[in-house]
Amino acid sequence: MSPQTETKASVGFKAxxxxxxxxxxxxxxxxxxxxxxxxxxxxxxPGFHLKKQGL
Known part of the structure; x- marks a missing residue:
C-alpha cells in the first residue's frame, strides 16, 4: 500500500x-x-431575456 499524501486546496488554482x-x-x-x-x-x-437579466 502506498503512503497517503496530504494536499492543500489553497495552493495553486483557486476557484x-x-x-x-x-x-x-x-x-x-x-x-x-x-x-x-x-x-x-x-x-x-433561446429564452434568454436581456431586460430580465438587467442588461
Whole structure:
C-alpha cells in the first residue's frame, strides 16, 4: 500500500470570480506591431431575456 499524501486546496488554482483589473488589465501596457486583436460574437440561448437579466 502506498503512503497517503496530504494536499492543500489553497495552493495553486483557486476557484471563483476575480476582479478584471487584478487579472488582465494593465494600464501601462504598450501595443506592439505583432499584437493581434480578437473579437468574439456572443449569441444568447433561446429564452434568454436581456431586460430580465438587467442588461
Amino acid at each position: 471563483g470570480v476575480k476582479d478584471y483589473k487584478l487579472t488582465y488589465y494593465t494600464p501601462e501596457y504598450e501595443t506592439k506591431d505583432t499584437d493581434i486583436l480578437a473579437a468574439f460574437r456572443v449569441t444568447p440561448q
